Amino acid sequence: MDLLPFDSLPAHKPRRFVPQGIDLGDWARIAPLFDQLEARVQACATAADLERWLLDWGELSAAIDEESSKRYIAMTCHTDNADAEKAYLHFVENVEPQLKPRQFKLAQIYVSNPLRAQLPKDRYQVFDRDTQVHVEVFRAENIPLETEEARLSQQYQKLSGSLTVQFRGEEKTLVQMGRYLEEPDQALRQEAWELVANRRLQEAEKFEEIFEQLVKLREQIARNAGYGNYRDYAFRKLGRFDYTPEDCEKFHAAVEAEVMPMVAELQAERRRQLGVETVCPWDLAVDPLNRPPLQPFDQVDQMVSRTQEVFARLDGDLAAGFQRMQELRLLDLANRKGKAPGGYQSTLAEARVPFIFMNAVGLQRDVETILHESGHAFHALATRDEDLYAYRSAPIEFCEVASMSMELLGNEFLERFYAVPEANRARRTHLEGIVNILPWIATVDAFQHWIYTHPGHTRAERSAAWLALMARFGGEVDWRGHEAVRANLWHRQLHIFIHAFYYIEYGIAQLGALQVWANSKRDKAKALNDYKRSLELGGSRPLPELFAAAGCKFEFSRQTMAPLVKLVRDELAKLPVER
Numbered sequence: 001m002d003l004l005p006f007d008s009l010p011a012h013k014p015r016r017f018v019p020q021g022i023d024l025g026d027w028a029r030i031a032p033l034f035d036q037l038e039a040r041v042q043a044c045a046t047a048a049d050l051e052r053w054l055l056d057w058g059e060l061s062a063a064i065d066e067e068s069s070k071r072y073i074a075m076t077c078h079t080d081n082a083d084a085e086k087a088y089l090h091f092v093e094n095v096e097p098q099l100k101p102r103q104f105k106l107a108q109i110y111v112s113n114p115l116r117a118q119l120p121k122d123r124y125q126v127f128d129r130d131t132q133v134h135v136e137v138f139r140a141e142n143i144p145l146e147t148e149e150a151r152l153s154q155q156y157q158k159l160s161g162s163l164t165v166q167f168r169g170e171e172k173t174l175v176q177m178g179r180y181l182e183e184p185d186q187a188l189r190q191e192a193w194e195l196v197a198n199r200r201l202q203e204a205e206k207f208e209e210i211f212e213q214l215v216k217l218r219e220q221i222a223r224n225a226g227y228g229n230y231r232d233y234a235f236r237k238l239g240r241f242d243y244t245p246e247d248c249e250k251f252h253a254a255v256e257a258e259v260m261p262m263v264a265e266l267q268a269e270r271r272r273q274l275g276v277e278t279v280c281p282w283d284l285a286v287d288p289l290n291r292p293p294l295q296p297f298d299q300v301d302q303m304v305s306r307t308q309e310v311f312a313r314l315d316g317d318l319a320a321g322f323q324r325m326q327e328l329r330l331l332d333l334a335n336r337k338g339k340a341p342g343g344y345q346s347t348l349a350e351a352r353v354p355f356i357f358m359n360a361v362g363l364q365r366d367v368e369t370i371l372h373e374s375g376h377a378f379h380a381l382a383t384r385d386e387d388l389y390a391y392r393s394a395p396i397e398f399c400e401v402a403s404m405s406m407e408l409l410g411n412e413f414l415e416r417f418y419a420v421p422e423a424n425r426a427r428r429t430h431l432e433g434i435v436n437i438l439p440w441i442a443t444v445d446a447f448q449h450w451i452y453t454h455p456g457h458t459r460a461e462r463s464a465a466w467l468a469l470m471a472r473f474g475g476e477v478d479w480r481g482h483e484a485v486r487a488n489l490w491h492r493q494l495h496i497f498i499h500a501f502y503y504i505e506y507g508i509a510q511l512g513a514l515q516v517w518a519n520s521k522r523d524k525a526k527a528l529n530d531y532k533r534s535l536e537l538g539g540s541r542p543l544p545e546l547f548a549a550a551g552c553k554f555e556f557s558r559q560t561m562a563p564l565v566k567l568v569r570d571e572l573a574k575l576p577v578e579r
């Protein structure tokens with residue numbers, strides 16, 4: 001495919017099972033390989049046969065995974081190319097739906113295979129429990145309910161995405177309105193904020209209805225699978241073996257006790273700097289000193305070479321990894337016409353190399369993104385020698401430790417991009433962002449715990465539960481005159497609607513990243529070494545062991561959080577504020 005930015009990449013290991021030159025966009029070619037795997041597993045005589053079978057299954061999965069990634073990359077790099085779009089859609093519509101049940105069937109066959117008991121326990125512990133749960137929570141009668149859930153999720157996205165406002169004579173999407181919250185002119189900010197908030201409020205009834213249908217479906221799905229409530233089902237389904245709802249409650253309590261005082265301090269400072277009596281919802285995103293945006297680079301080439309220098313200062317291995325990605329052209333970073341929005345890191349599962357996509361335009365946000373996505377890329381590079389496909393990726397709670405740590409560690413060398421005062425300003429913004437997001441994560445998570453442990457609740461009860469959380473975690477923002485907006489604020493959080501319970505992962509990972517950073521303050525070489533070793537483990541160990549390898553505790557209590565908040569406070573105090 002010449003639509004890809006990189007040349008064809010050799011498989012990391014020669015194929016043993018998947019035929020060379022097979023068209024992996026053609027389900028008729030792929031299906032016989034699944035037939036073979038199903039037949040072969042019955043014929044396994046020894047544990048060694050079963051292990052070999054697992055590797056062949058992984059080889060097939062990786063080859064299909066890479067085909068899917070390449071088509072996705074080609075499409076997002078060339079949104080104006082009809083062939084690229086067609087190739088991607090063909091895969092999504094003709095291969096993926098066929099693939100899912102066949103993968104599930106193999107998982108089922110594996111779980112019931114008696115030879116499984118003879119595999120080395122320690123090595124297969126994680127793979128086994130994941131595969132077993134995948135099979136265990138499955139119910140055929142839930143398939144139509146999940147289809148309905150997906151339909152409602154799409155309805156939510158359609159509704160959110162369709163909303164526009166008339167602003168200064170022009171129709172604008174709510175996303176486009178976001179930038180006006182950074183405008184120095186307070187009246188303009190307020191006008192923009194109120195337009196957006198009231199537009200959402202007009203649809204409150206629809207958001208509530210979609211959500212109530214989703215909750216009802218989810219409760220039924222959980223009952224069908226034999227669970228007393230959807231929370232218990234979701235924890236199982238998400239593979240949360242190593243933490244419980246009580247641990248999440250500990251996280252909420254720790255944020256309340258340790259982070260909220262810091263939020264109050266930051267808000268008081270913002271009030272002083274803005275010269276206002278109270279901080280209103282439209283005062284939260286603007287630079288409080290009205291400075292122009294930071295300009296870390298003009299050309300994307302500069303961003304790449306400076307990022308390379310940052311990694312060189314951090315660690316030789318990481319720098320070599322980033323260098324190699326440049327040589328193989330595994331980076332497509334500049335914003336240009338015909339490119340999809342946003343940024344992502346994708347792994348080419350057979351070549352076992354990462355690819356980074358983004359739309360850099362010269363903002364500090366771009367520097368954060370390249371550091372973040374490079375962290376994910378280092379994770380992919382670190383697991384190249386792992387032959388079990390499932391172990392080449394880690395649970396999201398730890399994947400984000402890899403990326404968020406790299407933001408914090410890389411920020412130490414921001415002088416590659418800026419003069420000292422600007423570098424400090426960028427650091428301050430980043431650290432304040434961490435402090436401010438933790439309470440929102442706690443709010444979104446605690447709300448869902450309440451929802452799914454209060455079956456049959458009324459709309460008024462739900463609203464009261466939300467407002468109680470806003471009082472706990474909302475800080476001192478002046479909502480007077482906008483009480484209804486405050487009560488419905490959760491309507492804008494996509495995860496609550498379409499990825500139930502999936503959000504606290506980012507809070508857990510941030511605690512890990514802060515610990516890696518704290519370790520680096522004490523002993524940089526050791527912290528970097530532990531970080532790299534933990535990445536090499538991929539997904540082969542349970543979360544507490546991955547965290548331990550990185551030099552972190554997997555624990556969300558006040559005892560863990562307090563010193564991390566103190567570190568952030570001390571570091572902020574060291575950063576002089578310059579006008």
Ligand SMILES: [Zn+2]
Pocket residue numbers: 372376399400403
């Ligand atoms: Zn990430």
